[in-house]
Amino acid sequence: MACLPAAPPARALRRWLGLGLFVLLCLHLGYALEKKVKSKLGEKVGLPCCHEIESSDSLHNYRVYWQKNTMEVVLAYAEGKEISKDKRYMNRTEMDDRNFTLWISPVEILDNGPYQCVVQHLRSSQNPSVVCDETVTLFVTADFSKPNITANVSRNSCESTEMVVRCSSYGGFPKPEITGILNNESVVWNVSWVSESSLSPYSVTGILHLNVTKDVSFTCSVGSNGFTKSTSLLLKKTNDCVVPTVPPSYNVITASSIIIIIFLLAITLAARYLSRHVCSHCCKPQDSVEEGVKECTKTPMNVRRHPSETSSV
Structure with missing residues (x-):
């Protein structure tokens, strides 16, 4: 039995790479086909369906189901008549007769989520055919207050x-x-x-x-x-800047006290020395004047004592 040669590694790598790209492309197309609708709280919004009745056809030939999360029936039509509606959507929903668009007003936060539109054509009552089955997701937003x-x-x-x-x-x-x-x-x-x-x-x-x-x-x-x-x-950076005061150290206080004491002693000694020096100079002139006065007074007294001698000469 002959064995076929194994495929080269490069060829196998290209094959797996191509398969991976194909899968990614399919996923991308799937996400791209998903319908999304945004609406603000309190507004009116329309969710599109995937089928539209031709002008020659009539709503009486269709069954339409709008449901949320595949379990909650929003509303349902059969043979042109509304046959079911959830209490929460009462007086808030209506459906377009031609393109089956679901209108919701006013929108509530609880309306947020996926909706599914299923359309059946009643060609015969025993065998209705599904002509549309599509999901559309409603994103409800509410504005936040100004921060x-x-x-x-x-x-x-x-x-x-x-x-x-x-x-x-x-x-x-x-x-x-x-x-x-x-x-x-x-x-x-x-x-x-x-x-x-x-x-x-x-x-x-x-x-x-x-x-x-x-x-x-x-x-x-x-x-x-x-x-x-x-x-x-x-x-704003506050301007109340208080610089803390640092108390002086013990050595600084001691040195400052010694300097102040020496300064006071020097002033005291200088004051005593100056007072003595001034008094000594003030007393000497006064003594000489008194002696001169005494000599002057003595001379006339001598003259008066010898009047005879003066007259005789």
Whole structure:
């Protein structure tokens, strides 16, 4: 029995590569064919079906089923008449008679999810044929409130001001993302979400610790499903800078005391020396004057004592 030669490794690799690309292409086409519709809370939205009645045909020849999550019947038509409708969609839904579009108004958050449209043509009552079976997904969004930013100083110094920044928003859907920009750079939040259920409005709060060295503009943004709201706040570095006073050391105090004592002693000694020197100079002139006065007074007395001698001569 002859054995066939094995395929070269390169050829086998190309074969598997081609098969993988084919699978990826099929998956991509499957995702591309999936219909998606977006609507805001409270608006009117139409979910398209996959079939349209020709002008020569009539709704009486069809059965149409709109259902959610393949279990909840939104509404159903048979032979041109409405035969079923869920209580939650009562007075909020209607269907187009020609293209079977499902209209919902007003849209609620609970309406979020996949819907399936199934159309049967009643060629005969015993053997209806399915002419359409397609899923369309409704994405319901609710706008968040404008973010509220608060900044509280936790610590202050001459170099920087430490702040606790909080950004909060509420009333939106679906679960949001919160971002922040400081000096053209993104920041990382400590985020918490609050919601009663996965199909209820969300409240979001982000907390951030910042060191502010100068006045800067800070922006907080809350976004969900392509819708974003932002708020900016000027963060100011406080100017209440108190430089702590350092008490002098023991050696400095001792040296300063010694210098002050020596200075006071020097002033005292200098004052005593100057007072004595001035008194000594003041007393000597006075003594000489008194002696001169005494000599002057004595001479006339001698003259008066010898009047005879004077007269005789």
